[in-house]
Amino acid sequence: MPLLIVESPKKAKQIASYLGRDWTVKACFGHVRDLPATKADIPEKYRDQAWARLGINVDAGYAPLYVSRARTGVLTDLRAATKAAGGDVYLASDPDREGESIAWHLSVVLGLKDARRVTYQEVTKTAIQKALQNPRPINLALVAAQESRRILDRLAGYGVSPLLWDAIGGPQSAGRVQSAALMLLAQREQSRLSFIPSAYWRVTASVGTTPPFQASVQAIRSLPLATAASFTAQGQLKEGVEVAQLDAQKAEGLRGYLEGRDAEITSIEVSPITRRPPPPFTTSSLQQAAGARLHLGVETVTRAAQSLYEQGLITYIRTDSPALSDEALQLARAAVAERFGEDALPPNPRQYATRNANAQEAHEAIRPAGAFLAPEATGLNGDELALYTLIYTRTVASQMQDALGEKTTITLQAGVVTLGATGTRLTQRGFTALYDDDQKDEDDQALPALTTGQRAPLSKVKAEEKKSSAPARFSEGSFVQLMEKAGIGRPSTYASTLKTLLGRNYVAIRARKLHVTPLGLCVALYLLQQLPQLVDARFTAQMEQDLDAIANGELKRLDYLDRVWRDALKPAIAGAQRTSPRIKVPGREAVFEVRDGQVTLRTADGAALLPAELLPEDLDERSIPALLAGTWKPSVKSTRRTDGETAPSAAPAAKRKSSITPRKKRESTASPRKKASTSGTSRRKA
DNA sequence: CAGTGAGCGAGCTTCCGCTTGACTT
Numbered sequence: 008m009p010l011l012i013v014e015s016p017k018k019a020k021q022i023a024s025y026l027g028r029d030w031t032v033k034a035c036f037g038h039v040r041d042l043p044a045t046k047a048d049i050p051e052k053y054r055d056q057a058w059a060r061l062g063i064n065v066d067a068g069y070a071p072l073y074v075s076r077a078r079t080g081v082l083t084d085l086r087a088a089t090k091a092a093g094g095d096v097y098l099a100s101d102p103d104r105e106g107e108s109i110a111w112h113l114s115v116v117l118g119l120k121d122a123r124r125v126t127y128q129e130v131t132k133t134a135i136q137k138a139l140q141n142p143r144p145i146n147l148a149l150v151a152a153q154e155s156r157r158i159l160d161r162l163a164g165y166g167v168s169p170l171l172w173d174a175i176g177g178p179q180s181a182g183r184v185q186s187a188a189l190m191l192l193a194q195r196e197q198s199r200l201s202f203i204p205s206a207y208w209r210v211t212a213s214v215g216t217t218p219p220f221q222a223s224v225q226a227i228r229s230l231p232l233a234t235a236a237s238f239t240a241q242g243q244l245k246e247g248v249e250v251a252q253l254d255a256q257k258a259e260g261l262r263g264y265l266e267g268r269d270a271e272i273t274s275i276e277v278s279p280i281t282r283r284p285p286p287p288f289t290t291s292s293l294q295q296a297a298g299a300r301l302h303l304g305v306e307t308v309t310r311a312a313q314s315l316y317e318q319g320l321i322t323y324i325r326t327d328s329p330a331l332s333d334e335a336l337q338l339a340r341a342a343v344a345e346r347f348g349e350d351a352l353p354p355n356p357r358q359y360a361t362r363n364a365n366a367q368e369a370h371e372a373i374r375p376a377g378a379f380l381a382p383e384a385t386g387l388n389g390d391e392l393a394l395y396t397l398i399y400t401r402t403v404a405s406q407m408q409d410a411l412g413e414k415t416t417i418t419l420q421a422g423v424v425t426l427g428a429t430g431t432r433l434t435q436r437g438f439t440a441l442y443d444d445d446q447k448d449e450d451d452q453a454l455p456a457l458t459t460g461q462r463a464p465l466s467k468v469k470a471e472e473k474k475s476s477a478p479a480r481f482s483e484g485s486f487v488q489l490m491e492k493a494g495i496g497r498p499s500t501y502a503s504t505l506k507t508l509l510g511r512n513y514v515a516i517r518a519r520k521l522h523v524t525p526l527g528l529c530v531a532l533y534l535l536q537q538l539p540q541l542v543d544a545r546f547t548a549q550m551e552q553d554l555d556a557i558a559n560g561e562l563k564r565l566d567y568l569d570r571v572w573r574d575a576l577k578p579a580i581a582g583a584q585r586t587s588p589r590i591k592v593p594g595r596e597a598v599f600e601v602r603d604g605q606v607t608l609r610t611a612d613g614a615a616l617l618p619a620e621l622l623p624e625d626l627d628e629r630s631i632p633a634l635l636a637g638t639w640k641p642s643v644k645s646t647r648r649t650d651g652e653t654a655p656s657a658a659p660a661a662k663r664k665s666s667i668t669p670r671k672k673r674e675s676t677a678s679p680r681k682k683a684s685t686s687g688t689s690r691r692k693a
Numbered sequence: 694c695a696g697t698g699a700g701c702g703a704g705c706t707t708c709c710g711c712t713t714g715a716c717t718t
Contacts (some may be wrong), residue, residue, distance in 0.1 A: 014711065014712060015712065015713085016712085016713075017712095019715095034712080034713090035711095035712080036711085036712045036713060036714095037710080037712030037713080038709030038710070038711045038712075039711095041709095041710090041711095042708090044708090045705095046705095078712090078713080078714080078715095100711085101711080105710060106711080108710095108711090109711070109712095153710095156709080156710085157708090157709070157710080159706050159708095160709045160711095161707095161708055161709080161711085162708085163708070163709095164707060164709075165707055165708060165709025166707095166708090167707085167708090168706075168708075169706085169707075171706095171707085172705090172707080178705080178706040178707075179706080179707080180706085180707050180708075181707080181708085182707080182708045182709070183708080183709075184708085184709065184710095185708085185709090234705080313713085317713090325711090325712090451708065494708085496710090497708060497709085497710065497711090499709095499711060499712080500710060500711090501711065503709090503710090504709090562695055609712035
């Protein structure tokens, strides 16, 4: 009886039901071998080798040392099943670079002579049967690309992290993904810290038609009124911009000028609007939407989604593809027809393509699995129900008609002052009847029927001063989307990268937003000075291109690794400054100094060790003297918490050995010699 | 003389990506 091996046990069960009793289907649970993670992982015979800890013999053509990392029992089970199948084994790991590598490692570990590799894009009976009829050999060039990726990440991570141990002190870490991700957040923090707000005025009036509507001043004597967009981040007018700027006195004058004055409608522009439904969810868009709409953090969403997947209610949760299988398209369309009638359906099913250049599209979109149960029929509750409802409505809405409407832009003239108003009206609700993700514009309103030349008096004129705001902080969900857009990390690692940054105390969550800590800022800016290539997301983009070239056979693995390691990263690490850095605090007259992982703030007036809960944004004219005097106290709102999420789920998580929480980590940085528990090592087999 | 504490030295920390349970409190 032939044996089929897939990565996920859930998938194995599903496929077994398609193939019946003629097949054995087993799961390997992801990668089965890897470079040694700890000293205990190194086999006896390699213990004395200088490179054993790294796991790569660079001088021998970057030869990797692979050790078993499968969960207890998995390999013995697979070996027994291989024997029972008489070596008739099909390797059906995911159809991407990592999946090809897993297939190759399995072929080695199981001693398969000529391994049969099969792939499919969707888990349906016909797709599986078709795949089994077309086995192929393992693509060794693709395996070489994966191995190059693995080796580069180990060399970079284990090469640069010790720099931080010397310069920063404590159990710090750096890597191709985490350091580039940290830099993205640090840049945003820097631009916020150095942002200088600009003041501008917004003047609105009620136009006395029946019913009345709101208009706002656009220009005075044809000179546009300044808005937030007129200014640079340094608080200066942008070059070449000519605008009218008000102050309190002028604004009051304008208010008096307009109050009671007749305005004439000088133009009415109507333009049609069409809104397409958003595509079905990928890992990142699900995180974004669940964060924005349900206020759930990345870890909560991952946990709830994994549970839904295990209950057979949704498809695989780590995917970069928004595509739906034919089966899913039909089920979604049937759900639309049942709820809203045939008219709500577009003539043809909508298929969505990824816009992400790095996407590997080994899986479908995240969507309801099986029978597309309506949310109320699932028997779920709490976060799981909310998340399932979100996934269900987004999937079904993706197969509904566009929303149609019109946007009306009104221009009015009152003496020398030009005013404007806009309104949108939907003529066909389309998908918004089920799933509406429109951001409401503050100016948008329902407008009465109007004609050009019509006159009406202005009343209730209001003038209010506004301030331009710094670029917004990222939420957990938007950070995941940022990583995807920057091309760093994969759907299976977005959550764990964030967890690493939180665990290292480089990043903190306050009021559901991500903040870079003083330590994180020091690490990012130190790396930027010493190894700018590592913190640049383009490093990964270039790597992806080179890995593709290796997979195509155009580039040799050895040539690639020599180029990025021997000729670039290695000499850069050797030349880097290993002494404690002084980091200028952006936008403040102060520097950070770091010793033993502890940040000290130094100004012309003195120095103070920063309390753990202090964030860069807390540093201002009032807090800095208080810090130096030792009288600084965290305000109530600045109490650092991991999340605004439900306590019951957060509390047990903090106690689990494998989880790193900011709080726990801070305790261990206080005694840096104590061994901190790290995730992932405990389950490795020695 | 026993207990304490300062000072010294050795050993350790670390990556990314693929997958889920098995731990303890």
